[in-house]
Amino acid sequence: MEKRTLYKEGSYKKGNLHTHSTWSDGVNTPEEVAEHYRGKGYDFLAITDHWVYGIHPELCREDFLVFPGTELDIELPARKDHHLVGLGLPETNKIPEGYTFLEERKRNALSTPERIIEYFGQKGNVTLYAHPYWSKVDSVDIKYLQGMIGMEIYNHGSEFETNNGSSESYYDHFLFVRNRINCFATDDAHDLEEHSLGGFVMVKTREFTHRGIMEALKDGSLFASSGPLIEDFYVKDQQAVVTCSACQDIYFQTPHRGGHLHSDAENLTEGAFELKGDEEYVRVTLKDSHGKKAWSQPVWLWL
Known part of the structure; x- marks a missing residue:
């Protein structure tokens, strides 16, 4: 009997699911970001600006897909943070383009990781936990979180800039308590300089569509890499x-x-x-x- 997560049939597509633009604290416009990644041989991208939801359908091409997304964060005592990336499908996402979550912030509705995960799920998005080492959280703070698609085992921006982007031990702690999430590598790029790109996922998908890639992500038909x-x-x-x-x-x-x-x-x-x-x-x-x-x-x- 054979067991695997990678599909037997399909083709590999390269992508980055965490990056920023001028819609939040990035240096480059969404158009510049998408064109840069496409020019570097990427097949898909999510532009996940802080507290503003981007869909960017105009940036998709026959050979390049942009996923809807955003990044939300929670400040904690002792200089800790939670950062959670939401990723959606264009046809099922319920968060409008450019939405800034003002109503939810007024009601303090997104004040815990559990609330953010639940909110993303209700809005047709999946949740990716970002850079736990950079965020200074303890593994016990996050390893029991349920409902996430995965966590960043490697965040290139954090690793290159501050030497704290490799979160392998955090991932092991999820697995030790049988929390069956997937691992991802991302850039978390805020500019397009020479060393900004360096973390990615290779997704083995049966079809090159938003839905095909998302299904492969959920099924674990991918690997993370630098x-x-x-x-x-x-x-x-x-x-x-x-x-x-x-x-x-x-x-x-x-x-x-x-x-x-x-x-x-x-x-x-x-x-x-x-x-x-x-x-x-x-x-x-x-x-x-x-x-x-x-x-x-x-x-x-x-x-």
């Missing part, structure tokens, strides 16, 4: 198997034990890890010689 590429990852005959672009390290991770393959020549393109049967899940992380990584979704084995 560089390396996963071709396939699955479990069969008590083995976890990965094929990938050439890398230096392959890490297989379960709650109880792990496996590690290393090549100084950076020529690893496949790997396998023998399972013992008591693992709740297994996931894989790749690393190249520059320290860039790719993260699979966990394959849940007996839950």
